[in-house]
Amino acid sequence: MVVREDDADLFNGLHETGLNIDKQALAAPVKKAVDKFKLVPEFLKVRGLVKQHLDSFNFFVRTGIKKIVQANNLITHSRDQNIYLRYKDVRIGQPSMMGDSVSDLLNPQKCRLSDITYAAPIYVNIEYSNGGNEGIQRKRDVIIGRLPIMLKSCCCVLYGRDEEELARYGECPLDPGGYFVVKGTEKVILMQEQLSKNRIIIDTDQKGCVQASVTSSSEARKSKTVIRIEKEKIYLHLNGFASKVPIMIVLKAMGMESDQEVVQMIGRDPRYSELLLPSIEDSVKEGVHTQSQALEFLERKVQKSQFYTPVVKEGRALKILQETFLANVPVHENNLRPKCIYVAVMLRRMIEAILNKDTLDDKDYVGNKRVELSGQLLALLFEDLFKTMNEMAHQKIEVLLSKTARTSRFDISQHIKNDCITNGLERALSTGNWDIKRFRMNRKGMSQVLGRLSYIGTVGHMTRIAPQFEKSRKVSGPRALQPSQWGMLCPCDTPEGEACGLVKNLALMAHVTTDEDERPLIALCYALGVEDLELLSAEELHMPDSYLVIFNGLILGKHRMPQTFANLMRKLRRAGKIGEFVSIFVNEKQRCVYLASDGSRVCRPLVIADKGVSRIKEHHMKELRDGVRNFQSFLKEGLIEYLDVNEENNALIALYEEDAREETTHIEIEPFTILGVIAGLIPYPHHNQSPRNTYQCAMGKQAMGNIAFNQLSRFDSLIYLLVYPQRPLLTTRTIELVSYDKLGAGQNASVAVMSYSGYDIEDAIVMNKSSLDRGFGRCIVMKKLVAINQKYANGTSDRIIRPQRDGHDAEQTQILDDDGLASPGEIIRPRDIYINKQSPIDTKSGGNAGNTVKLKDSQYKSSKQTYKGTEGDTTVVDRVALCTDKNSNLCIKYMIRSTRRPEVGDKFSSRHGQKGVCGTIVQQEDFPFSERGVCPDLIMNPHGFPSRMTVGKMIELLGSKAGVSCGRFHYGSAFGEPSGHADKVETISETLVKHGFSYNGKDFLYSGITGEPLQAYIFMGPIYYQKLKHMVLDKMHARGNGPRVMMTRQPTEGRSKNGGLRVGEMERDCLIAYGASMLIHERLMLSSDPFEVQVCRKCGLMGYYSEKLKAGICSMCKNGENISTMKMPYACKLLFQELQSMNIVPRLKLTDA
């Protein structure tokens, strides 16, 4: 059907262009490559960079929340059914804040600035009856809580706004959204990687036993079922049963009394029955033959509940089998046969796995994984909180109605309170702890503070996927690069160290699906010839001519023509009759057709090809360029489709159209989309050694630049900005797509690759002082200072007073304005006062919070706050903002800024994982210069190249050099040479030659010191350099004398506390080995915590020095006769005293040295 439509289109197109077309040429398969690149920006236009988050949240808000409320829509009194409350409908309002009876509309920037939560009320319509004769009452728009709103989701005020409107809201137009603002901080709920739910996974346990496990998750229940072969016998492990139970007995309990039927169901292959025999014998040994015997047997195994004794003693085993066991298989009218078949299929696959080891499932295979998104996680949380709220309401009603004498009229609608949901959601989001007892879920670190170090770091944070395992596990499997990651997860972008390979990032075009309604799809399957499971006998289940049809892990039945069925379904999908994200996958090995419409699958778009000929023709792309077409129309007309990882196995995907063969079913849109957003910034990544790209992915997030268009009106606790950021001369398509060229984080430095001065060893770079003078690498560091004008419980409050201009602290108060606050533009030095605040001495007694108390001046003590900064940095007060925090205290926020020029030790990096510190700064006249008078901005040592093998960096240099000489930005997209998204080295060289440079990028340089030419041609040209956030000024530290820890009297630890530098164990060992005993003595005692003690020679205990008698006294012997004075570390004395307090007496025995 689709094809025909397509033909018609083509035909019409021909009519328009004229009729004199060679018919044969038309009939021949067109092999010309069509530049499909334009599809990528089009795709990103409809999708945005964080569509997965937005889609998931939108789904929750539009459907998920309704389902949850629907499923728990009734609160009734336990005795009187007439007293009830029923939720009719639920909807999310506009983001707003509840003031005193008025609600203010919120926008995200307002929330960020004033530390409030960007949340919208959840409205419900209720219907209730108070049991009296008032009848049924209805209320509309009752608020049951406030839901934090994801930015740019359908509930957000920013939804669908254009650039100008966004700017009016104070929002950056390039901000991707997809995060929450909770108490003023931006929080992202990371995507969570999980093993797929409701699917049979065959693998081995630690002992090597084959097991089949299903993690069931239905709307009502969640459970995990494991069937394992131990010592040739097959057992079921289930939470409801105290110990393992033989699977044959379970089958018997579910009504499969005939062993023959079981064997038939699993398969009549004699090898299968052989493996089943021990289990069958086992059940006979146990004397279990009938269903009732089996149930009796199971009843004994049922786990005794710790909390309550169930009312019904009987039938608990059956209930477990119905509800907990394989909870994803629905049970209608106590019909357990579908579960029996499910077990049979599990057993069959296990036995297959025993006979043939490669049929084991790979847990690391991306197709077996699901990516759980914020919508689902919020839904879980909401469900729990909603149920809790209803339970609370229920209890309240019970208690109230049990009282005989009631003061006020009973109104059930008054008892749904909204703080439970509001606080629960807010707490979870701000702490990141998803602690849901109801679903036995206890996960930490689900939400993180959105990294705002650089724009690209922000976007990268939104595509990050949190791992399913803990990072400490020392396994290589899950960390390894999976071939099935292709196009779904970025192969480069993963952190180094413990989380390496576990934390992943989505690729550029990857999409995460949301749930889709199952019922019409199931009906459709039956309509397309799936034979219903109910009608099949055990023997028919695994007939050689039929395939099982499994829909979202549920066995629907079997089909005799699986390929035709799959093709039909796919055709329907391409025609848009069923959802575009439904996946159809024929598994030849398992003889199954898997259909999936569930959420959290990763998928990506591909161009459909018929017999190796792309369905996208040049005229389609022309229409796209002309704007008559968009990505959606490509999807709708069946030119493009989404494939998930499983369905990719049924496809033969050609990388380029030229490579397509007869069997090819799909063609990649663009090869560079296998990389993610951050790896997409690297020019020519395919020429680099792969770890270099990974290093750059980690460093790109630390690069300074512009973080957002609204960066100067933000109050983040720390902002790093570059004064003159540039867009890279050598760009990639990804850079343009993610607008890195608008919010760049680096500068194009003219680099000479040569050895110079010796201060460039170990990756250090030599910088040109004049370049630094002119603004290269200059950055702004902004920090936030906060002061709160506290109100106290006794009605008193802090006050901010006008500074005394003349007095002992006049020096420190000079930056203060007359209002007692530091004024913007003032230079703030260490120990300067930035708020001249006073607190009442008595904040506890008298008065109450309601009425303010006037205090006399003497009743205040000074609590001014002083700036503690480092010397050597000029800091300026940038902005001052006043706002009310949630306790309605006045909150004063300062942004202080310091502009820094690069200095020796600051860290820089190119985009190829080549980081280095500034080794020295050299005058321009000492720098080498070229024939054209060009003097490099920095010099990099050539030893950085051979071992790193970052050829991409060299090509970047060439490309940028050609770019500046011809005035065109050059491209270096990954794998872009064949499709023209990366300039070839040959063409770059030609451009260079045309502009009078050597083809190899090497210039003839003169030494700036001697004036003579250098004895080598120097590889010189612009490279995009990033300044990383690590700067010496923030790290350098030394101490002579300084603060000490109170308890041990040893120097404090850490730079922030002006601490000492520790001589650790290893350093001590060195000194011991060397024999520098006096040095050890000095370092470990004299410079640390020397202490003089009085030791009694007689009892060996420590005494004290009496100032009155001017002599040491032993408090044990009560005299001062045998006292010696000695020095020991204070920590040692402390240890002795602590031991004494534990009834251990350490005695010192002194001898003459």
Next chain:
Amino acid sequence: MVSEKKSEKIPVWDLPDIPKGELPPHIQLQRTRVSCTFDAPTHTENVLYSGAYAAMGVDNSLRLPEFRNNFKVEVVSLSEDDMEFDMIGIDASIANAFRRILIAELPTMAIEKVFIANNTSVVQDEVLAHRLGLVPLKVDPRHFNYMSEKDEPNEKNTIVFKLHARCEKGGPRIKVKSNELKWLPNGSEFKLSTEKSNPDSTSKPKTYTSFGCSQDSMPEFANNPIASKHGDIILAKLGPKQEIELEAHAVKGMGKTHAKWSPVATAWYRMLPEIVLLEEIVDEKAEELVKKCPVNVFDIEDIGKGRKRATVANPRSCTLCRECIRGDDWEKLVAVRRVKDHFIFTIESTGALPPEVLFTEAVKILEDKCERVISELS
């Protein structure tokens, strides 16, 4: 290197026994030319030692009369800001000394202190001050003195500019350009903050400068007001209701302290290219050679009978792209060299002084330095 190899082939016994008082051609070539082979430039060093060739009876010492005879300066082009001239017959170290002095040691005036009264623009104070500092000023630094730590700013060491720009409410965004820097010949207008306002005192309130007289009364600035060299340098952009009010104090300084005091955008030299065709290149080869060069160094001349021969027409424009010696034994046919004592010197002035004056100033500074060395030594 080509010529070198050739000379190596001469058997030892064929070499003349007695020094002839002149260098053999290959050594002479090494002494006077940098040969730019395809791999690397060779013989880049200058032979300074007077006795370097004593074994061959050649005196390598530098003699003043000889230098006087050989030294030449030819101006190739001269415009208001740029100058290109040839300096022939001089050592690279001396040429480099001029270059270094031009970049780092010639003083100019540049804004050093900025007193910001009000800045509500998006540009941060420090950044704005930095931008102001880099604005080249059209003023002859020779009329001014250096200001040391203890000096009071006066009319002989400080130039004061005022900038007051404001974008009106409701108006379009405006650009603040360097022509809005207004010269204050009478010095600062900002009162010193430590000064107590004393209404009944008759004397002028003390400001940040103490000018003895107005600068525009000085003859050198009377009809040559001080301003920025270029009026179109964007300093900041202002949105509605934003305002910048500041005073900028320019002082005399040198490029080695900060690049803003450098009187040149850059100054550099290159050695004169010399391209030699080692063999006669004719016909297709000649055409190929001409086509190879992106800057048209070579030309073709007719040698009759429809045959063509390549010639070196325009060696000066060679940028050393080494295309002509790339691949296929071309290195045996063409030699690219640089003349060691011929410098094509380029000065790009920022505008404070014309380039020719800059150079003479640089010569004076070098002279001073030499004199200082002589006087220290004696």
